[in-house]
Amino acid sequence: xxxxxxxxxxxxxxxxxxxxxxxxxxxxxxxxxxxxxxxxxxxxxxxxxxxxxxxxxxxxxxxxxxxxxxxxxxxxxxxxxxxxxxxxxxxxxxxxxxxxxxxxxxxxxxxxxxxxxxxxxxxxxxxxxxxxxxxxxxxxxxxxxxxxxxxxxxxxxxxxxxxxxxxxxx
Numbered sequence: 001x002x003x004x005x006x007x008x009x010x011x012x013x014x015x016x017x018x019x020x021x022x023x024x025x026x027x028x029x030x031x032x033x034x035x036x037x038x039x040x041x042x043x044x045x046x047x048x049x050x051x052x053x054x055x056x057x058x059x060x061x062x063x064x065x066x067x068x069x070x071x072x073x074x075x076x077x078x079x080x081x082x083x084x085x086x087x088x089x090x091x092x093x094x095x096x097x098x099x100x101x102x103x104x105x106x107x108x109x110x111x112x113x114x115x116x117x118x119x120x121x122x123x124x125x126x127x128x129x130x131x132x133x134x135x136x137x138x139x140x141x142x143x144x145x146x147x148x149x150x151x152x153x154x155x156x157x158x159x160x161x162x163x164x165x166x167x168x169x170x
Contacts, residue, residue, distance in 0.1 A: 001017050001018060001096070002017075002054060002078075002093065002095045002096075003015050003016060003017055003093075004018060004033070004092075004093055004094075006033075006089060006090075007091065007092075016033055018047065018049070021049040022048050023048075024045075024046050024047075025044050026041060026042050026044045026045075027042050028043075031043065031044075035089055037088065038087075039063045039086075039088035040086050040087045041059070041060075041062050041063065041087070044058070044059060044086050044087070045072075052077060053078055053079070054077070055077055055078075056072065056075065056077075056084065057072075057074075061087065062087075064087070065085065065086055066085040067082055067085075068083050078093040080093065080095035081098075
């Protein structure tokens with residue numbers, strides 16, 4: 001059975017299973033499908049079951065009935081996935097098991113041209129999950145470390161030989 005899924009601003013989505021052969025849609029309770037919204041006319045539209053599905057007819061409503069964005073001027077056979085608007089209330093006509101073919105967006109022809117220049121932005125950061133390579137040490141820092149180690153070795157040698165010279169002889 002097809003459904004009409006109505007999106008109400010305050011109540012969310014309401015699913016109406018279309019089981020009757022003739023349904024009226026409007027704001028009052030006398031309608032088969034009552035939609036409590038000021039933009040919906042008292043007797044807004046009619047759904048009539050025919051061999052291939054449901055035929056939608058606008059009943060001279062004040063704010064109009066639209067199918068897929070087009071104003072309904074004459075009765076129209078609804079297809080699965082059609083978006084229907086009663087006044088300011090949106091609805092979708094669903095047919096379980098039907099495949100809804102959606103049109104592809106309009107193709108725009110674009111031309112690609114090579115960049116005239118290329119450079120890294122000033123605030124560029126590395127987004128790689130891998131660590132950056134370690135930078136090579138500067139020659140001056142290597143020389144300073146070597147001088148420190150040599151100075152430490154010289155101090156240690158001086159302390160050692162001083163202790164040997166002062167050691168008591170037996």
